[in-house]
Amino acid sequence: MTLQSALQAALFVAALLLLAVPLSRYIARVMDGNARVVRWCRWPECSLYRLAGVDANREMGWRQYAVAILAFNALGTLFLYALIRLQGWLPGNPQGLRAPSADTAFNTAISFVANTNWQDYAGEQTMSYLTQMLGFGVQNFLSAATGIAVVMALSRGFARRSAATIGNAWVDLTRATAYVLAPLAVVLAVGFVSQGTIQNFKPYQTVATLQTTRYDAPKMDAAGQPLNDAAGQPLTVATSLTEQTIAMGPVASQEAIKMLGTNGGGFFNANSAHPFENPTPLSNMLQMLAMLVIPAALCLVFGRVIADRRQGRAILAAMTLAFVVAVAGEIAAEQAGNPALAALHVDQSATPLQAGGNMEGKETRFGIAQSGLFSVATTAASCGAVNAMHDSLTPLGGLVPMLLMQLGEVIFGGVGSGLYGMLVFAILAVFVAGLMIGRTPEYLGKKIESFEMKMVALVVLITPLLVLVGTSLASLAAAGRAGVLNPGPHGFSEILYAFSSAANNNGSAFAGLTVSSSFYNILLGIAMWFGRFATIVPVLAIAGSLAAKKRIAAHAGTLPTHGPLFVVLLLGTVLLVGALTYVPALALGPVVEHLSAAFRSH
Structure with a gap:
C-alpha cells in the first residue's frame, strides 16, 4: 500500500468520524422526539398518524413491533411487484419499456424492500422513470428507515427497566424517513448535481x-x-x-438515497462506475461518506440512548479498526497486481505511462486507491454499489469484500442493521467471557440468559445457512452452473459471492455470473427475504426480553465493555464465529485461485 493510498484512506476515515458526531446528536434527538424539526412539524406528523389510524402515544411490545415491521414490508413488496409488472401501461415511461418477467419482478421487489438492491437487469434498458422513482426510490427510503427503527427498538431494550414496550414502529419509521433520510438525501442530491450527476426527465x-x-x-x-x-x-x-x-433520467435523486440508505441499486447498469452517476473523484468521496456516515453515527446514538456514550464509542472503534485493516488488505492486493499476469512476466509496476497494479475493471478517474476504498466501503456498509467490477479483482482482492459480507455485514453494515448485528455479536462475546469465568453473563446491566442466547444463535446461523445451502444447490444444479462464466475456482467464487451478497442484503456481485434466470431469481429472492426478516424478528425478541429485565448494578465480576480489551474480544468473536463458518468454502474459491496463480508465477 503506497503512501498516497494510505493518506487517502486516512483522510476518508477522519472525515467519516468527524461527520458522525453531529449527525448522531441529531438522530438521537429526532428519534426521541426532542429535535426542533420534530416540534416544528408536530401538526403534520400527528395529522398523518390520524389519517393512518395510528395512536402515536401507544407503544408496542416486541411482538406487535415485529408484526408491524413485517406487514409494512410485505405490503411494500406486493406494491413494488405490481408496479414493475404494470410499468408498460403506466406513465413516466418515455422509452416505452416493457414489463420484465414475473421472476425478475419477484426478485427485484424483494431485493429493494430487503435493502439489498440486487439487480439481474440493466436499469436504463429495463425500468421506467416511474418504476425507478415511485418504486425503487420510495423503497430505498423505507428499507433504510426499517433498519433505523429496529436498531432504535433494540437500543431501548437495553436502556429500559422492567418495561413491556420498545417503542412505536410507525412513529420510528415516520421520523427516520421524514427527518433523517429525506433532508440528508436532498442535500446530497444537490451535491451530486454540482459534480455533474444528471437529473432530468428527458427521453433518451x-x-x-x-x-x-x-x-x-x-x-x-x-x-x-x-x-x-x-x-x-x-x-x-x-x-x-x-x-x-x-440514457437520461432522474439519477441524482436516486443516487443520494441509494448511498445514504446503504441500498446500492444503480440507475445505470454500470452503477457508480458510470460517469452520469459518479462523475468525479469528489463525487466518489461523497458517495463513500454517504454509505458509512449513518451506520457510524448510529453507534454513537446507541451510546446516547443507553446513557453511556463509552459503549457507543467502543462499538464504533471496533468497526473502524476492522474497516482500516480491510482497506489496507484490499488496496495492497490490487496494487500488487494480478498474479496470473505475473506468471506471464508482465511488468505491472507503476511508471509515468501506467498506473501499475491491477487496473482491470477499474475507472482511470478513480484509480486503485479510490476503487479499493470504495469496494471495502460498499461491502462493509451493506450497500452493494460499485465503482469497479469486483469480478476483475485479484483473488485476494475479491476475498476481502466477500469476507466482509460473510461476517454478517457488521463492520458498519447497513443503516441500522449493521449496529444491531454487531450488538448481537457483543451479547455473544459477553456470554463467551461469562463461560470462561463461570459467572452469569451480563451486558450493560442486563443478564444474558437462555432466551437471549437462543435468539442470538438464530441471528448468527440464519445467514450462513442461506449462503452455504444456496451455494451448494447452485453448484450442484445444472441451471446454477449454466450461469457461470469462468469454470473452476473463480466460477465457484462467483456463486459463493452471489449468495453471500443476497443473504447479507448487500447487492454487489461478481458480474461474471449470469443470474437473469428463473433459477437464480427465485433462489436469491428467498435468500434476500429471509436474510433480512428472519434476523429482524429475533433481534426484536431480544429487545423485548431485555426491556423487561431489571438493570443490575456493576460489581467486581462485571466485564467492562467500553475499553480496548472488549473491542479486541468483540472483533475476535466476529472473526471466529463469522469467518470460520466460511473457511472451507473460501478455500475452494478465492484461496485456491490465488495459490494456483501464485504457483504458476513461480
Whole structure:
C-alpha cells in the first residue's frame, strides 16, 4: 500500500468520524422526539398518524413491533411487484419499456424492500422513470428507515427497566424517513448535481458519434435468426455505427438515497462506475461518506440512548479498526497486481505511462486507491454499489469484500442493521467471557440468559445457512452452473459471492455470473427475504426480553465493555464465529485461485 493510498484512506476515515458526531446528536434527538424539526412539524406528523389510524402515544411490545415491521414490508413488496409488472401501461415511461418477467419482478421487489438492491437487469434498458422513482426510490427510503427503527427498538431494550414496550414502529419509521433520510438525501442530491450527476426527465438522447465505428454484424433471416453459409459458417454484413443513444433520467435523486440508505441499486447498469452517476473523484468521496456516515453515527446514538456514550464509542472503534485493516488488505492486493499476469512476466509496476497494479475493471478517474476504498466501503456498509467490477479483482482482492459480507455485514453494515448485528455479536462475546469465568453473563446491566442466547444463535446461523445451502444447490444444479462464466475456482467464487451478497442484503456481485434466470431469481429472492426478516424478528425478541429485565448494578465480576480489551474480544468473536463458518468454502474459491496463480508465477 503506497503512501498516497494510505493518506487517502486516512483522510476518508477522519472525515467519516468527524461527520458522525453531529449527525448522531441529531438522530438521537429526532428519534426521541426532542429535535426542533420534530416540534416544528408536530401538526403534520400527528395529522398523518390520524389519517393512518395510528395512536402515536401507544407503544408496542416486541411482538406487535415485529408484526408491524413485517406487514409494512410485505405490503411494500406486493406494491413494488405490481408496479414493475404494470410499468408498460403506466406513465413516466418515455422509452416505452416493457414489463420484465414475473421472476425478475419477484426478485427485484424483494431485493429493494430487503435493502439489498440486487439487480439481474440493466436499469436504463429495463425500468421506467416511474418504476425507478415511485418504486425503487420510495423503497430505498423505507428499507433504510426499517433498519433505523429496529436498531432504535433494540437500543431501548437495553436502556429500559422492567418495561413491556420498545417503542412505536410507525412513529420510528415516520421520523427516520421524514427527518433523517429525506433532508440528508436532498442535500446530497444537490451535491451530486454540482459534480455533474444528471437529473432530468428527458427521453433518451440520440447523438452523432465523433467517429464512425465499422464492424461485421450477423446476417439475420426474416424470423430474426442468424444465417449460415453452405459450410455452416455464420454470414455477416458490414455495418457502420454513426449514432449512439445516451440514457437520461432522474439519477441524482436516486443516487443520494441509494448511498445514504446503504441500498446500492444503480440507475445505470454500470452503477457508480458510470460517469452520469459518479462523475468525479469528489463525487466518489461523497458517495463513500454517504454509505458509512449513518451506520457510524448510529453507534454513537446507541451510546446516547443507553446513557453511556463509552459503549457507543467502543462499538464504533471496533468497526473502524476492522474497516482500516480491510482497506489496507484490499488496496495492497490490487496494487500488487494480478498474479496470473505475473506468471506471464508482465511488468505491472507503476511508471509515468501506467498506473501499475491491477487496473482491470477499474475507472482511470478513480484509480486503485479510490476503487479499493470504495469496494471495502460498499461491502462493509451493506450497500452493494460499485465503482469497479469486483469480478476483475485479484483473488485476494475479491476475498476481502466477500469476507466482509460473510461476517454478517457488521463492520458498519447497513443503516441500522449493521449496529444491531454487531450488538448481537457483543451479547455473544459477553456470554463467551461469562463461560470462561463461570459467572452469569451480563451486558450493560442486563443478564444474558437462555432466551437471549437462543435468539442470538438464530441471528448468527440464519445467514450462513442461506449462503452455504444456496451455494451448494447452485453448484450442484445444472441451471446454477449454466450461469457461470469462468469454470473452476473463480466460477465457484462467483456463486459463493452471489449468495453471500443476497443473504447479507448487500447487492454487489461478481458480474461474471449470469443470474437473469428463473433459477437464480427465485433462489436469491428467498435468500434476500429471509436474510433480512428472519434476523429482524429475533433481534426484536431480544429487545423485548431485555426491556423487561431489571438493570443490575456493576460489581467486581462485571466485564467492562467500553475499553480496548472488549473491542479486541468483540472483533475476535466476529472473526471466529463469522469467518470460520466460511473457511472451507473460501478455500475452494478465492484461496485456491490465488495459490494456483501464485504457483504458476513461480
